[in-house]
Amino acid sequence: MAGQETGERIGALLDELARQAGPEARDVADELVRCLVEFYGEGLARTVRLLRSAPKGADPLAVLTADELVSDLLILHDLHPEDTATRVGRALDKVRPYLGSHAGDVEVAGLDMEAADGPTLRLRLRGSCDGCPSSTQTVRWTIEEAVARIAPEVAHIEVEGMAAESPQPALLQILPHRPDDAPGEAAPSGEPGEAARWYELGPRSLPADDGATGVTEVSGRALLLVRLPGQLYAYRDRCPLCAAGLAPAVLDGELLRCADCDAAFDVRRAGRGDRGHLDPVPLLEENGSVRVALPGELLGAGP
Known part of the structure; x- marks a missing residue:
């Protein structure tokens, strides 16, 4: 159908909608x-640039x-x-260094593109998290975000050995912003499957050198970056x-030592310590961009 014919058809459908459902539905x-025109217009502009x-x-x-x-548009139209x-393999390769900090790895147990509820990815975690609930959930959110960015057509992710599966957003949802950029309905704080909100960190908030630490605020919550x-x-x-707070904490190799109580925590191993466990925050770093997720229980927690 030619462009002019398509435009005329859209106009006719909008007029028919107004007749059947009223002016508010037409608006x-x-x-x-x-929104669709802007979305595809931005895609075309980026392609040209x-x-x-x-x-x-x-x-x-x-x-x-x-x-x-542009990659999402190509996926949407099977191009x-x-x-x-x-692409799932590439997504998992991106998060494997992060999973290593939780003493684990991930492998694909199956990919069902014909599942009734949409393409379903089955994953198997190996040796992750040592039974720490916060670390387990952190790993799951990080995997889900990485897959959603590179293979957004995956509708569901099932992880063996984890309690609940969070559905992935349907392909693009034809929005100018990705579905995970908008707040959704979350489960009551602390329940399995609760949604996480991802935020991009500015370069000035990041520690630049190895062995450096820094504290930054995200949505009113203080995060320690190492x-x-x-x-x-x-x-x-x-x-x-x-x-x-851990801003004055001393970093001794890979151990972070609290300045107040002298407790030590292993930064590379998900914040494990002899007498406690730091709360890890999902983090993805790629192409010069750093994003962190604030789970609902952290958003609702005290300082």
Whole structure:
């Protein structure tokens, strides 16, 4: 159908909707059409910018698929050069260094593209979390976010040995912002499956050098960031033993020692200590961008 014919058809459908459902429904539909036009317009604009600025001899498809929005559009229209299984593998490769801090790994147990409720990914965690609920949930949220970014058509993720599965948003939902960018209905604080909200951190809030720490505020909550060689870690800024803030804590190699009670916690191993356990915060670092998730129980917790 030609562009002019498509436009005329859309106008006719909007008029028919107004006749059947009234002017308020027509206003909502008009806004929906505007959002769709803006969404696809941004996708086209990015495609043009990316191809114009691509290095000489670069593979055009590789350039386009490296951009999240354009990649999602290619997936939506079944034009992406990589299949779902390949992109799931890339997503898991991105989070494996993070999972290592929880003494674990993840492997694909199955991918059912014909499942009744939508494509379902089954994962198996190996040796993760040592039974720590906060660490287990942190691992799960991190995996789900990584997969949603690279393989958004995956509707559900099931993880062997974990209590509840959080459904992934349907492919794009045809929104100008990803579904996980908007707050949703969360379960009561602390219940399994409660949603996490992801936030991007500005470069000024990040410790730049290995062995450096820093405290930053995200949505009113103080987070401790620790940079070790090869990995950035995030924890709630609170000692589990004395409840003191960890800004003045001393980093001795990979051990973080509370300045108030002298308790030590292993930064690389999800904040484990002999007498307590720091609260880990999901973190993804890629392409110069750092994002952290604030689970509902942390959003509702005290300072």
